[in-house]
Amino acid sequence: MPCLYGRGVDNPWLSLDYLRRSGGEVWDQLVIHTSLTLQAVLIAAAIALPLAIVARRIPRLSGPILGVTGVLYTVPSLALFGLLAPFTGIGRTTVLIGLVSYALLVLVRNIIVGLEGVDRDVVDAARGLGYRRTRLLFTVELPNALPSIVAGLRLATVTTVALVTVGVVVGYGGLGQLMFRGLQSNYRAQIATSTLLCLALALVLDLAIVLLARWAMPWTRTGGRRARRRAEAARADAAAEASA
Amino acid sequence: MSTVGDAWDYLTDPVSWTGENGLFGTNFDGSLRFQRDSILALTLEHLYMSAAAVGIAAAIALPLGLWLGHLRRGGGVTTVIANVSRAMPTLALLTLFAASAIGFGNRAVIIAAAIFAFPPILTNAFTGMAGVDADVRDAAFGQGMTRRQVALHVELPLAVPLIAAGLRTSVTQTIATVPLAALVGGGGLGVIIVTALATQRYGEALAGGILVAALCLGIDFGLSRLQRRVTPAPLRSRATVAA
Numbered sequence: 001m002p003c004l005y006g007r008g009v010d011n012p013w014l015s016l017d018y019l020r021r022s023g024g025e026v027w028d029q030l031v032i033h034t035s036l037t038l039q040a041v042l043i044a045a046a047i048a049l050p051l052a053i054v055a056r057r058i059p060r061l062s063g064p065i066l067g068v069t070g071v072l073y074t075v076p077s078l079a080l081f082g083l084l085a086p087f088t089g090i091g092r093t094t095v096l097i098g099l100v101s102y103a104l105l106v107l108v109r110n111i112i113v114g115l116e117g118v119d120r121d122v123v124d125a126a127r128g129l130g131y132r133r134t135r136l137l138f139t140v141e142l143p144n145a146l147p148s149i150v151a152g153l154r155l156a157t158v159t160t161v162a163l164v165t166v167g168v169v170v171g172y173g174g175l176g177q178l179m180f181r182g183l184q185s186n187y188r189a190q191i192a193t194s195t196l197l198c199l200a201l202a203l204v205l206d207l208a209i210v211l212l213a214r215w216a217m218p219w220t221r222t223g224g225r226r227a228r229r230r231a232e233a234a235r236a237d238a239a240a241e242a243s244a
Numbered sequence: 245m246s247t248v249g250d251a252w253d254y255l256t257d258p259v260s261w262t263g264e265n266g267l268f269g270t271n272f273d274g275s276l277r278f279q280r281d282s283i284l285a286l287t288l289e290h291l292y293m294s295a296a297a298v299g300i301a302a303a304i305a306l307p308l309g310l311w312l313g314h315l316r317r318g319g320g321v322t323t324v325i326a327n328v329s330r331a332m333p334t335l336a337l338l339t340l341f342a343a344s345a346i347g348f349g350n351r352a353v354i355i356a357a358a359i360f361a362f363p364p365i366l367t368n369a370f371t372g373m374a375g376v377d378a379d380v381r382d383a384a385f386g387q388g389m390t391r392r393q394v395a396l397h398v399e400l401p402l403a404v405p406l407i408a409a410g411l412r413t414s415v416t417q418t419i420a421t422v423p424l425a426a427l428v429g430g431g432g433l434g435v436i437i438v439t440a441l442a443t444q445r446y447g448e449a450l451a452g453g454i455l456v457a458a459l460c461l462g463i464d465f466g467l468s469r470l471q472r473r474v475t476p477a478p479l480r481s482r483a484t485v486a487a
Contacts (some may be wrong), residue, residue, distance in 0.1 A: 040264040074419035074464050075457040082437035082453030086247040086446035155330070163331040166424065167439050176335050183428065191343050197334040202331035 011188050018189035026178065030197055034176030035191035036092070036167075037160045037205065040099035044156060047100070050062035053137065055108070056115055062113065065108065077140030077166045085170050095167035102163060103156040110152025113236045148212040149235035154206055155237065161202040175201075245404045249455070250447020280435055283455065290432035290459070293350055293425065294418045297357035301414065305365035306407070313373025313403070314395045326363040334360060334421050338428045348429035357421050361414045368410025372403030405475040412467040419463055423456050433459065 019184045051069075055062035075083075080098045091146065119143050126140045142149075165176025173180065176193040182190030214220070254260050256415045263282025278289035312318040337359065341352035376399045384398040423434025436452030472480065 049253070071461065074416060074460055076423050076460055078423040078426075078434055079453040079456035079460070082441065082449040083457065084453075085441060086251075086450045090441075132359055158327075158331050162336075164332060165333040165335040168335065168427065169438055173335075179333075179335055179339045180427065183343055186343060188343050191336070191339045194335070195340060198333050198336055199331055206331075210443065 005007065011186065012069060013192040015187045015189040018187075018193060022190075026193065026197070029175050029178055030193070030201070031165050033161070033198070034201060034205075036095065036099065036164050036172075036174055037157065039094055039181065039202070040160050041103055041132050041153065041157050043096070044100045044103035045153065048104055051104075051176075052108045052111035052115065055112060059140055062112070065147040066105075069105040069108050072101040077102060077163055081170050083165065090170045091172050094170045095119060095164065095172045098167070099160050099163055103160055106156045106159070107149075107152045110236050114148030114152075115141055117148060117232065117236070118144040143217075146213070146217055147233040150209065150217075151233040154209050157205050157209060158202045161198060165198065194243075247446045247450055251450040252447075254448050255454070256450045273453075278431055280431060283433075283436070286416060286433050286435055287455075287459065289350075290422055293354055293357065293422050293430070293432055294415065296354045297418050297422070298361050298411075298415050300354070300358040301361035301418075302365055305362050306369055306414065309366040309369025310373055310400065310403075313370040314391075314399060316374045319370065319374065322367050326367050329360060331361045334424055335427065338424055342428040344473050350425065350430045352428060353419075353422065353425035353430040353432075358419055361418045364410045364413040364417065365407075368406045368413070369403070372406030372410075373399050375406070376402045381432070391432070392464075402479075405471075405479050408471045408474050412471050413466060414466070416460060416464045417440070419460050 051065050051076035055065045073082075077098055080101065081094055084094045084097055088097060114129070122140060122144060123136065126136050131140065164174045165179060168176040168180045171177075175198050177192050178194035182194065260281075261283045263279045263285060265279055265281070267279055267282055267285040267288070269277045278285040278292075280286065311321070312322070334356065337356040338352060341356055342348050346352045346355065357368055373395075379424035380402070381394060382397060384394045389398070422430075422432045423437065425432045426438035433452065433456045436455065437449055440446065440448035440452055
């Protein structure tokens with residue numbers, strides 16, 4: 001589309017007219033953006049959980065695991081897409097691999113921090129009751145590590161929503177696609193609308209995880225403990241943030 | 245594989261490093277311009293843009309963070325700033341600035357990158373200052389030190405490890421953000437990747453990816469050594485836990 005808005009022509013940042021005319025397209029990209037985010041975070045979590053458990057059980061491997069995920073985290077998304085595109089082609093797969101590799105570090109680190117933060121007395125009590133390692137892990141340690149894991153999931157989800165937009169370089173950036181096209185055709189409403197939708201999506205997904213976590217951790221709902229858990233989660237959050 | 249071969253050829257060709265017209269040129273208005281066909285010039289432009297962005301961010305965030313941290317006030321605000329900046333896509337800010345009065349090019353990129361460089365410096369300066377042991381602070385006041393002396397000679401030295409960690413995060417993140425400049429008509433090493441992907445020269449895309457990744461990892465490694473050096477030995481284990 002050529003430049004429709006020249007000098008002196010009205011080019012508002014927000015316009016309902018844009019939504020009325022291109023609502024279908026906006027919705028399509030929003031769906032792509034959301035599904036890509038959820039898929040990436042779920043796959044990353046499925047990889048991060050065993051990695052974190054292995055890193056904790058076999059201390060010799062924790063260095064390499066954190067090192068590799070750290071390198072994947074440091075490599076910029078654009079460079080990663082440049083490295084992947086020659087082999088995985090243009091499109092969804094490349095973006096998905098990039099997003100998963102980026103979310104790994106945050107999740108692995110937060111799961112490890114969570115597992116390490118479990119009260120030693122609780123673990124000892126479970127051992128005294130005759131719990132074996134696997135059962136101890138799934139019924140005692142992991143549930144107690146949930147606040148930190150949830151903090152990691154929230155951080156990973158919010159950053160992934162923002163990162164999807166970079167997929168525009170391989171032609172699959174969800175709402176980023178609209179931002180980029182809006183820039184090329186100097187269509188401000190398109191840029192502003194997709195930006196606001198990105199922020200809203202991050203907010204909604206974050207809220208969804210919080211609500212899900214409240215439902216999954218009924219013991220955190222009461223006053224005194226909640227404050228403590230929150231402090232714990234905040235600490236894990238800060239640790240993950242500072243590791244960036 | 246031919247893609248890898250292409251990347252190798254591109255990286256080993258001296259012309260792709262020095263460019264066909266040298267590293268620098270002049271714009272129409274006589275200002276300095278980095279040539280976009282030279283890896284060296286693009287690297288210099290990349291570093292210049294990153295330095296400008298971090299410089300602007302640090303000039304505001306450091307004093308603000310130190311001051312708020314010394315007063316131990318405004319912790320909530322710094323957290324909110326950090327969270328919102330995380331949800332804001334870099335590309336969104338870049339395109340918003342490029343489409344606004346700021347216009348296309350490096351200026352929009354530097355401003356956007358500075359905004360993203362801001363929160364880590366602010367948060368860590370705040371946490372470092374506010375996290376100083378209250379007893380140490382009281383002891384300093386009890387000896388008759390003024391507020392200024394306590395801030396600069398007691399709290400600041402103890403906060404250095406965290407401040408250094410924040411600066412490192414900020415620099416690494418900025419160098420990783422600047423490649424996106426290529427999408428809005430700016431320079432830096434991202435130009436190689438974006439141009440190559442747009443013209444389907446995958447060898448060059450691979451080479452560009454390697455260059456950007458190497459730059460980021462190299463700088464991060466260098467800064468981690470530096471961070472270790474400015475951290476007094478007794479504080480090292482604590483700093484790595486916090487960082």
